[in-house]
Amino acid sequence: MASNIPIFLSSLLLLLLSSTLTVHAEDPYRFFTWNITFGDIYPLGVKQQGILINGQFPGPQIESVTNDNLIINVFNSLTEPFLLSWNGIQQRRNSWQDGVYGTNCPIPPGKNFTYILQVKDQIGSYFYFPSLGMHKAAGGFGGFKILSRPMIPVPFPPPAADYTLLAGDWFKANHTDLKAILDGGNDLPFPDGVLINGRGPNGNSFTVEQGKTYRFRISNVGLTTCLNIRFQGHTMKLVEVEGSHTLQSTYSSLDVCMGQSYSVLVTADQPPLDYYIAVSTRFTNPVLTSTAILHYSNSAGSPVGSPPGGPTVEIDFSLNQARSIRWNLTASGPRPNPQGSYHYGLINTTRTIRLANSAPVINGKQRYAVNSVSFIPADTPLKIADYYQISGVFSVGSIPDNPTFGGGYLQTSVMGANYRDYIEIVFENYETTVQSWHIDGYSFFTVGMDGGQWSSESRKGYNLRDTVNRCTVQVYPKSWTAIYMPLDNVGMWNVRSENWARQYLGQQFYLRVYTPSTSLRDEYPIPKNALLCGRAAGRRTRPL
Structure with a gap:
């Protein structure tokens, strides 16, 4: 790897000097160099092939401040192509950096690619992950923290420490074996366990001092199950959901579904002992539980009793909890204006799109679909094909706006x-x-969100004042969830299930947000370092 560094530095300097990406000179730059490798890991006591970033599992945390420019140079030392995506990081006017196969060519083995991200007007808790195939089942994920600028107040006192808790269900099988199961037309088996920051039960300890308050940024980085989080003997005060400050409600347990991120405050207000942090699979039978330790610095002993039990499998508790999460309209956001100044409920919608998931068997194999369409990747990333106007790769309008309830098709x-x-x-x-x-x-x-079938009458129950603004949402069984969304970001964007087996087998599609304008105010041009593959191989990256 050392021989590549001078090439990287000269290439990066040229890239930064010649890039057409518009950034403000006063916004700081943060530089990262990551080497992606396979390595042996033992998270559940069994040797597995893991994906490491600079030798770490999970990968290093990204710490940034809103509006920072992040230069992340990724060297792919795997034996197969690789991509990283940024869960919840909104690349404004710049889907070229999204890191999913519909927008980017994979990084070939032995090659590198430099992501240029600006965390423009964002704060909060997020994570990154490998997006190709079943790589997510091997690791390669990490926390992504965006802090407010000092001049913009946060609606709670600074915590004594800021901890990241990456939790998710886990399989003992290698990602290649899981991929083979799915490719063979079968669904994944039940997970083997739950990991917290890449480790099994009691593999992590978070040290606290009595009387002080701590922030925990919790993300569900797993593949197939929602999770429930409990702090033995303590309550959690919810303060942020995927970039939105929330009303500070208190919970004894918190449901976090696949792909979601929450921030909670926990005050060390109990006798000085060690306490369990319990993470359990939700709505499953059996229930899998893993634990970490909340360790008082003056602890007089180990945790007492068993880890605290979680909710039952019924959904009412979780549904009511999800609906209780509200936006803090008096808190500042990443910009100096109050978050609630955007009166989303007073704007007329111009289009209603209904999306129904299903599980069809197609050509004798298990697939998953949206409005009966099971997505299959093209031979060329869709964003690149769109940019070069390569015909025959995809067709706009190839998924209907409403459920068809017909047979599934590819x-x-x-x-x-x-x-x-x-x-x-x-x-x-x-x-x-x-x-x-x-x-x-x-x-x-x-x-x-509610149970039963959605109809136009359901709108009478909408929260049009202070619902939370987020990027990942759950839909309960035999239920519906409705969202309002301003299409203010031009590009080719992935709409997907965060259940990764369902995503891999087709429960996803791409939303092409289009404008005929070619102004940089609307969308950045293709980066000069863009990788080109498929039918775009050998073309120039400069606009023609």
């Missing part, structure tokens, strides 16, 4: 949408499992 599905429209999306779940949906490049207003 298609490279792309939905067209107009820049600056304001839309309503209703996620409809007719299955008996919890769904979790994420939209790259956007945050949205979760205006309603």
Whole structure:
């Protein structure tokens, strides 16, 4: 790797000097160099092939301040292509950096790619992860923290420390074996355990001092299950959800579904002992639980008793909890104006899109679908094909706006949408499992969720004042969730299930947010360091 560093530095200097990416000179730069390798890991006591970043599992945490420019040079030392994506990081006007196969060519083995991200007007708790195939089942993920600038107040006193807790279900099988199961037309087996920061039960300890308050940034980085979090003998005060400051409600347990991130404050107000932090799978039978230790610095002993039990499998508790999460309208956001100054509920929507998940068997194999369409990747990333106007890769409008309830079929599905429209999306779940949906490049207003079938009458129950603004939302069994979303970010954006087996087998599509304008105010041009593959191989990256 050392021989590549001079080439990297000269290439990076040229890139920064010649880039057409518009940035403000006063915004700081932060530089990262990451080497992606396979390595042996033993998170559940069994040797596995893990994906390491600079030798770490999980990968290093990104710490930044809103508006920072992040230069992340990724060397792929794996034996297969690789991509990183940024869960919840909205690349404004710049889907070229999204890091999913629909927008980027994978980094070939032995090569590198430099991501240029600006965390523009964002704060909060997020994470990054490998987006190709089943790489997420091998690691390669890490925390992504964006702090407010000093001049913008946060609606709670500074915590004594800021901890990241990356939790998720885990399989003992290698990611290649899991991929083979899915490719063979079968669903994944039940997970083998739950990891907290890459380790099994009691593998992590978070030290606190009596009387002080601590921030825990909790992300569900798992593959298939929602999780429930409890701090033995302590309560959690929710303060932030995926970039939005919330009303500071107190919870004894908190549900976090796949792909979601929350920040809670925990005060060390109990006798000086050690206490369990319990993380359990939600809505599963059996229930898997893992633990970490909340360690008082003056602890007089080990945790007493068993880890605290979680909620039952019924969904009412979780549904009511999700609806209780509200936006703090008096708190500042990443900009000096109050978050609530955007009156989302007073804007008329221009289009309603209803999305129903399903589990069809196609050609004798298990697949998953959206509005009966099961997504298959094209031979060329869709964003690149769109930029070079390469025909035959995809067709805009290849997924309907409403459920068809017909048989499933395979298609490279792309939905067209107009820049600056304001839309309503209703996620409809007719299955008996919890769904979790994420939209790259956007945050949205979760205006309603309930059991049963959605209809226009359901709008009467929408929260049009202070619902939370986020990027990942759950849909309960036999239920629906509705969101409002301003289409203010031009690009080709992935709409996907965060259940990774379902995503891999087709429960995703791309939303092409289009404008005929070629102004840099609307979208940045293709980066000069963009990797080109498929039918775009050998073309120039400069605009023609």
